[in-house]
Amino acid sequence: MLSIKFRVLAGAAVLAVAASSVDAAPFPPIGGGPPNADVLFDRFDDNGDDALTEDEVFAPMWARLQNADANGDGMVTRAEYADAVG
Numbered sequence: 119m120l121s122i123k124f125r126v127l128a129g130a131a132v133l134a135v136a137a138s139s140v141d142a143a144p145f146p147p148i149g150g151g152p153p154n155a156d157v158l159f160d161r162f163d164d165n166g167d168d169a170l171t172e173d174e175v176f177a178p179m180w181a182r183l184q185n186a187d188a189n190g191d192g193m194v195t196r197a198e199y200a201d202a203v204g
Contacts, residue, residue: 151203152203155196155199155200155203158170158199159196159199162174162175162179167193168195168196169193169194169195169196170183170193170194170199171192171193171194172184172192183199185202186198186199186201186202186203188201188202
């Protein structure tokens with residue numbers, strides 16, 4: 119039988135991992151749709167060129183964003199993003 123101390127520590131570890139995963143989310147999934155362009159670009163456009171690149175966002179985010187790169191230049195501009203999300 120597992121001791122109570124072990125169960126408490128294991129539970130705390132699970133909660134810590136879950137909490138860190140939530141904090142690492144690039145944007146909260148509010149409303150179930152794509153994130154607002156202003157929020158997305160203000161947060162991730164590090165060099166202020168009004169475009170997002172693979173180096174500026176998390177890999178899973180880039181996997182989705184690269185589909186909006188209409189001209190294939192490796193950057194997603196605000197206009198390309200707006201066209202992609204409708």
